[in-house]
Amino acid sequence: MSKSVPSFLQEEDPDRDGDSTYEDSYSRGSSSMTNLTHSSGMASLSSLSGSVMTIYSGDLGNIEVQGNIHFSINYIQKLREFHIFVAECRDLAAADLKRGRSDPYVKSYLVPDKANLGKRKTSVKKKTLNPTFNEILRYRVRMEYLRTQTLILSVWHHGTFGRNSFLGEVDVDLSKWDFDHTQMNYLILKARTIPTLAPSTGRGEMKLAIRFMPQINSIKDAPNTGEIHIWVKECKNLPLIRAAIDPYVKCFVLPDTSRKSRQKTRVLRRTADPVFNHTMVYDGIRDADLSEACVELTVWDRDRLASNLLGGLRVGAGTGKSYGALVDWMDSTSNEAALWDRMMASPNQWVEDVLPLRILNATKTALK
Structure with a gap:
């Protein structure tokens, strides 16, 4: 079963630790992996909604980009908030060619780590190529972190049945931005260029130990399976x-991404150096599964409205x-794979390491 070694070094969050954006509610407890080999790696990828994935929704389509966007940006030091004032767009392309109109809205991201802070959206303006928004999109973020990001503002047509169409975008390199400049900016929209999201440095590190306990099952005539701790x-x-x-x-x-496979530590409040001392147990593991499975550990920040990904590890072959x-x-990186190899070579023994956290690659199937 899943169990915790209590730690009194940080204040524990008294609220429920579910995240509202990236996963559903879950049931804490032991996780049986007896169905691990019955689900091929390819089949499991289709259910990676709870595992790490990047979502690009919408249709880039064949609409020829035109028009411009008017906006200003400001950092409110007292609130530690980044504000994007989206004023209006002018001369947008028509998604509905027959009627010569669109239903536009503006969406913002911060990249390369857009999974961390999420997207923000304006309201949708109906039947217009010249929408006026006058809305503020807000991010709670430290200035030193903001300086590592690029702001992307993209304009979309809100289509029926969720089929949204891309109308253009602009990007602002915040590492070079003069935040004393709070006047309106008038930028021409451009076609999408898919950015190469290079992993950022400084994600922190995790100290962990793992062990494989073979042949835990003592039931007569039952297959011999063990546990990963x-x-x-x-x-x-x-x-x-x-x-x-x-x-x-x-x-x-992985490859099991079912709720039974998902386990969590508790949430620790207001710390960048959390001490968890939490043990997670997965049973139903055969020796042969060790070369096919992978332990994915991700660290999240639980904000009021969502949970934001900070970094992760994949310990496997x-x-x-x-x-x-x-x-x-x-x-797995060479260090992550080396820890897994040490675990396989030392059954019943804890093996430990301190591993750097990284941004985990999204699966190709999840992007479809």
Whole structure:
């Protein structure tokens, strides 16, 4: 079963630790992996809604981009908030060619780490190519972190049945931006160029220990299966994406992304150096599964409205394959794979390491 070693070094969040954006509610408890081998790696990718994934919704389509966007940006030091005032767009392309109109709205991202802070949206303006918004999109974020980001403002047509169409975008390199400049900006919209999201440095690190306990099952005539124990000890130097973060750790043993596979630590409040001392147990593991499975550990900041990804690890063989299928999530670094190899070579023994957190690659299937 899932169990915690109590730690009194940080204040524990008294509220429920579910995140409203990236996952559903869950049931804490032991996780059986007896169905691990019955689900191929390729089949499991279709259910990665709870695991790490990047979502690009909408249709880039064949609409020829035109027009411009008027906006201003400001950093409110007292609130530690980044404000984007979206005033209006002019001369947008028509998504509805027959009627010569669109139903536009504006969406904002901060990249390269857009999963951390999420997207913001304006309201939708109906039947117009010259929408006036006069809305503020807000991010709670520290200035030093903001300086590492690029702001992307994209304009979309809100179509029926969720089929939105891309109308253009602009990007602003915030590392070079003069934040004393709070006047209106008038930028021409351009066609989308998919950015290369390079992993950012300074994600922090995690101290953990793992062990494999073979042949735990003592039931007569039952197949011999064992358990993987994952002891999340602490994290250090997590990125401060806002004034104070409330971190927790989420775990899956891939390729299983079902609720039974999902376990969490508790949320610790207002710390970039959380001490969790939390042990997660997964049973139903055969020796043969060890070369096909991968432990995914991700660290999240629980904000009021959503949980934001800070970084993660994938401890496994790092072969790129699982049960004969090519999978993107079997991408362990050399240090992550070395810890897994030490675990396999030392059954019943804890093996420990301090591993740097990273931005985890999204799976190709999840992007479809």
